[in-house]
Amino acid sequence: MAPETLVLAGAEEAPLRDLTSYQAVGGYAQLAKARALAPQEVITLLIESNLRGRGGAFFPTGRKASFIPTPDKIAKPVYITVNADESEPGTFKDREIMLRVPHRLVEGCLIAAHAIQSRFVFIYIRGEYSTEYEVLQAAVDEARAAGLLADVEMLVHRGAGAYICGEETALLESLEGKRGQPRSKPPFPAIEGLYASPTLINNVETITTIPVVLEVGPEEFSKIGVPPDSTGTRVFCLSGNVVRPGAYERPHGITVRELIYDIGGGIADGRELKAVMVGGSSFPVMTPDEVDTKLDATSLGQKGLFIGSRRAVLHARVLR
Ligand SMILES: Cc1cc2nc3c(=O)[nH]c(=O)nc-3n(C[C@H](O)[C@H](O)[C@H](O)COP(=O)(O)O)c2cc1C
Numbered sequence: 189m190a191p192e193t194l195v196l197a198g199a200e201e202a203p204l205r206d207l208t209s210y211q212a213v214g215g216y217a218q219l220a221k222a223r224a225l226a227p228q229e230v231i232t233l234l235i236e237s238n239l240r241g242r243g244g245a246f247f248p249t250g251r252k253a254s255f256i257p258t259p260d261k262i263a264k265p266v267y268i269t270v271n272a273d274e275s276e277p278g279t280f281k282d283r284e285i286m287l288r289v290p291h292r293l294v295e296g297c298l299i300a301a302h303a304i305q306s307r308f309v310f311i312y313i314r315g316e317y318s319t320e321y322e323v324l325q326a327a328v329d330e331a332r333a334a335g336l337l338a339d340v341e342m343l344v345h346r347g348a349g350a351y352i353c354g355e356e357t358a359l360l361e362s363l364e365g366k367r368g369q370p371r372s373k374p375p376f377p378a379i380e381g382l383y384a385s386p387t388l389i390n391n392v393e394t395i396t397t398i399p400v401v402l403e404v405g406p407e408e409f410s411k412i413g414v415p416p417d418s419t420g421t422r423v424f425c426l427s428g429n430v431v432r433p434g435a436y437e438r439p440h441g442i443t444v445r446e447l448i449y450d451i452g453g454g455i456a457d458g459r460e461l462k463a464v465m466v467g468g469s470s471f472p473v474m475t476p477d478e479v480d481t482k483l484d485a486t487s488l489g490q491k492g493l494f495i496g497s498r499r500a501v502l503h504a505r506v507l508r
Pocket residue numbers: 240241242243244245246247271272273274275276351352353354355356357389390391392394395
């Protein structure tokens with residue numbers, strides 16, 4: 189059976205915040221492994237794993253990285269921007285990742301930087317996340333002091349509280365110091381992003397999954413969850429009227445029933461389930477007779493729902 193926690197591994201009981209404890213569970217070993225490979229080889233591993241973006245569109249991560257021009261093709265710097273703006277109501281998975289395993293996010297950024305040959309990483313964090321900012325900044329400082337950043341500059345930038353800045357091009361505008369408004373596409377950020385340079389933009393959970401892909405290997409990773417489309421795990425946000433709300437990492441394909449009843453302890457006060465919101469407020473609600481639906485892209489797609497959008501928010505609401 190696939191392990192249940194990969195992204196949050198080691199932090200199931202208590203947060204894994206400092207460098208020493210992260211290294212005690214093998215932290216930064218995957219960065220060393222990646223740096224011993226050619227950049228293109230790292231991108232190939234990501235493509236083979238079929239890791240898809242955890243921030244919205246479920247776009248294949250390796251393929252997105254392959255769109256970034258290599259230094260021989262362009263005379264500009266290339267950038268990495270991590271989307272930590274997380275403002276969708278009911279979504280709090282990136283927050284949990286940053287609080288529990290900040291160094292795994294930093295490690296993922298550095299592996300991605302090697303893959304696309306970038307020397308600049310910007311992490312754009314939601315302005316309201318002040319504790320998360322402090323924890324993440326401390327991890328970046330610690331990694332820098334330990335020499336792990338090598339020649340990479342890593343900057344954690346606090347947003348000012350605008351929901352729209354989670355949209356990738358509005359985020360870039362905001363990072364450049366302008367009003368956070370979406371740009372028209374094309375050009376896509378991979379070609380013309382931050383300061384009109386090629387920019388790889390990924391969600392916190394996506395980037396934090398990169399060291400996991402290297403650790404388990406792309407072949408094994410691609411068997412976890414519901415292959416071929418929904419590989420790996422997700423950090424599901426369970427909220428609403430359940431006994432044990434929280435962020436729980438499980439492989440794709442767990443059912444809504446398992447999430448609510450086995451993991452979440454069922455509906456509070458012994459009440460009856462009325463509806464479940466899967467995928468955020470812009471999608472249809474799931475009725476109680478549908479709770480055996482699996483949480484993977486194909487199963488949800490058949491119901492007119494979509495796991496990629498709004499990061500698999502899950503609310504359980506009960507009858508009054
Ligand atoms: C209105 C709007 C809000 C968004 N908010 C977020 C967000 O808070 N966090 C996020 O990672 N992606 C958000 N996205 C998706 C991003 O535009 C982008 O697709 C994502 O960061 C790409 O990362 P990924 O490939 O790792 O999923 C939003 C998109 C839209 C249209």
